Amino acid sequence: MVGFVRALDRCIDVILVLSMAIVVIALASQVTLRYFFHSPLPWPEELSQFLLVGMSFLGMYVAIRRNQHIRIEWLPKSGSGFIRGLKLAGLLSVCLFLAYIGYGGWELAMAAWGQPSTALRIPMAIPYLIIPIACFLSFVAIIALMRRTLRGQESNPS
Numbered sequence: 001m002v003g004f005v006r007a008l009d010r011c012i013d014v015i016l017v018l019s020m021a022i023v024v025i026a027l028a029s030q031v032t033l034r035y036f037f038h039s040p041l042p043w044p045e046e047l048s049q050f051l052l053v054g055m056s057f058l059g060m061y062v063a064i065r066r067n068q069h070i071r072i073e074w075l076p077k078s079g080s081g082f083i084r085g086l087k088l089a090g091l092l093s094v095c096l097f098l099a100y101i102g103y104g105g106w107e108l109a110m111a112a113w114g115q116p117s118t119a120l121r122i123p124m125a126i127p128y129l130i131i132p133i134a135c136f137l138s139f140v141a142i143i144a145l146m147r148r149t150l151r152g153q154e155s156n157p158s
Contacts, residue, residue, distance in 0.1 A: 023048045058134055
């Protein structure tokens with residue numbers, strides 16, 4: 001299982017790096033074509049928007065997986081069962097939020113198969129699918145974080 005998670009993390013890292021490279025190349029090309037040749041393309045902005053949103057959602061998973069997500073740390077790092085229970089309650093609320101957003105994203109994606117995007121003309125369901133995918137991955141990462149918290153191992157995973 002650990003090998004699968006490492007391979008998945010590596011794939012997501014590659015996807016994030018490639019996405020950033022594509023955004024840079026597409027927008028640099030668009031600027032060049034628009035200002036030097038007065039002939040802009042219709043699709044680079046839309047592609048960049050889709051990729052930036054996807055990078056944000058996948059970045060959420062990466063931050064949760066590495067236990068580096070934004071949080072307010074006013075509770076002691078280690079403590080009694082009560083402190084651990086409060087941390088678990090917070091993580092549970094994140095799980096509920098992710099389930100709610102992921103379900104809404106799934107419904108949105110399933111309703112958008114017939115709607116093409118403006119410039120790329122792909123079904124809008126394709127870019128919308130990042131919402132349930134990233135929420136599912138983040139949900140699983142939060143469950144793993146909850147298990148580590150229950151065992152008292154709250155450091156960053158390897």
